[in-house]
Amino acid sequence: MNHPHKTATSIYIHIPFCATKCYYCAFNTYTFHKEQAKAYLAALRTEIALYALETDPLQTIFIGGGTPSILSANALSNLFTDIHQHFQITPDAEITVECNPGTVDSEKLRVMRDNGVNRLSFGLQAMQDETLKRLGRIHSVAEFLESYHLAREHRFDNINIDLIFALPDQTMEAWHHTLNEVISLDPDHISAYNLVMEETTPFYEWWQAGELHLPSEDTEADMFQYTIETLTAHGYVHYEICNFARPNYYARHNLVYWNNQPCIGLGAGACGYINGVRYTNIRGIAPYIDKLAERNKPIADTERMTGHAEKAETLMLALRKREGISLDAYQDRFGEKIEAAFGTILKKWMDLGLLERTATHLRLTPRGLFLANEVFIELM
Structure with a gap:
């Protein structure tokens, strides 16, 4: 990948x-x-x-x-x-x-x-x-x-x-x-x-x-x-x-x-994504300050995004864009076509008129915009 x-x-x-x-x-x-x-x-x-x-x-x-x-x-x-x-x-x-x-x-x-x-x-x-x-x-x-x-x-x-x-x-x-x-x-x-x-x-x-x-x-x-x-x-x-x-x-x-790219999150409750790991900082002001007084990163939770979870998140986030997800970019990132992981569900969405395919992208239809949350919930 x-x-x-x-x-x-x-x-x-x-x-x-x-x-x-x-x-x-x-x-x-x-x-x-x-x-x-x-x-x-x-x-x-x-x-x-x-x-x-x-x-x-x-x-x-x-x-x-x-x-x-x-x-x-x-x-x-x-x-x-x-x-x-x-x-x-x-x-x-x-x-x-x-x-x-x-x-x-x-x-x-x-x-x-x-x-x-x-x-x-x-x-x-x-x-x-x-x-x-x-x-x-x-x-x-x-x-x-x-x-x-x-x-x-x-x-x-x-x-x-x-x-x-x-x-x-x-x-x-x-x-x-x-x-x-x-x-x-x-x-x-x-x-x-x-x-x-x-x-x-x-x-x-x-x-x-x-x-x-x-x-x-x-x-x-x-x-x-x-x-x-x-x-x-x-x-x-x-x-x-x-x-x-x-x-x-x-x-x-x-x-x-x-585009599901890395970003460092700083501050109480901030979220970041580095080296395939999504993390959330301590939310409370006092414990955030206390942790940094020890010169330790104030991270409360981490989740390594791999396999299907990373693919699903990448697809979901990209579908928020009106251009949708680039089929070539997805294949470059994961080493496989998007249908390998999501063929059945993509066909369902297209049959329901919520998703359409162009020469280069998959994207939500105008109708799909109104039902995007339902699509995303099913995907995750």
């Missing part, structure tokens, strides 16, 4: 702090406290150093959360100093920072620009203040617009906006308004996700108690279809199930995941 890019050329860094936790969020996040964040960043500095010799020159860096932009300009500057000190970075690397509206200012944006950040991702979610409050968001639409335009003034020319549809009590009209208002801003990339009820969230608890009213499955499908039709009509390329970009503005870091 030929495993491309055995050495990682990408890193993800998790900043697990938020002003408050949104009601739908199941990510590993904690309320921001200045002293705890200071201790966390010191531990993160140690973890960065522990991985310093385990990458080739980095082609993508993604700093996510949580809310990385909740850190002070000085803390952000120190973090970038640590990154540049321990990793080589290619001149054309994509360096992304997730930002929440209302937590960025000119000083932070200058620090990011001066340290090579060339892509920002704003978590907007909706364009109605009432909806934002119901989600537990801390910002208003006006604050988002202020943050977005400030980033443009600081010459950030690659900006993503995150949106969520099928929210409680959300109507088609409200979703139309959100999407078209965002399009009018001309962002370079738009991620549009349907709401998923996660068991550890307040939303899930309220939903189980009958206190949340979600759009019907038909309405959710209509919202998704409208998203695809509207964004593609405005020149965005639908390149992954939930992601749309101007030409040449695909999220290169996310493509590392969808």
Whole structure:
């Protein structure tokens, strides 16, 4: 087998702090406290150093959360100093920072620009203040617009906006308004996700108690279809199930995941994939800090991806892309045609109209996009 890019050329860094936790969020996040964040960043500095010799020159860096932009300009500057000190970075690397509206200012944006950040991702979610409050968001639409335009003034020319549809009590009209208002801003990339009820969230608890009213499955499908039709009509390329970009503005870091390539994950609860081993870091802030005080990697769990499991994961991740999975790339990686492992199930999906084969790829059909999770569950 030929495993491309055995050495990682990408890193993800998790900043697990938020002003408050949104009601739908199941990510590993904690309320921001200045002293705890200071201790966390010191531990993160140690973890960065522990991985310093385990990458080739980095082609993508993604700093996510949580809310990385909740850190002070000085803390952000120190973090970038640590990154540049321990990793080589290619001149054309994509360096992304997730930002929440209302937590960025000119000083932070200058620090990011001066340290090579060339892509920002704003978590907007909706364009109605009432909806934002119901989600537990801390910002208003006006604050988002202020943050977005400030980033443009600081010459950030690659900006993503995150949106969520099928929210409680959300109507088609409200979703139309959100999407078209965002399009009018001309962002370079738009991620549009349907709401998923996660068991550890307040939303899930309220939903189980009958206190949340979600759009019907038909309405959710209509919202998704409208998203695809509207964004593609405005020149965005639908390149992954939930992601749309101007030409040449695909999220290169996310493509590392969808192509099942190595990536080092740093920070509490971060996940990584190195040398065929998928790992997850300790989630808790205090035990994460304690482990690194011993100068040990804070890894909680590992799983070696081999055989059928690696093949299935590679297929599942690649099918998220609209182009699907390259038949030649699969054969180069595993030394066999894709039908050897998945012939029966692929035929089933094609017979059901969920999958189609081109001269070079296997990909989900337009109908398959709506049922992708069912396909993936059966595959795994």
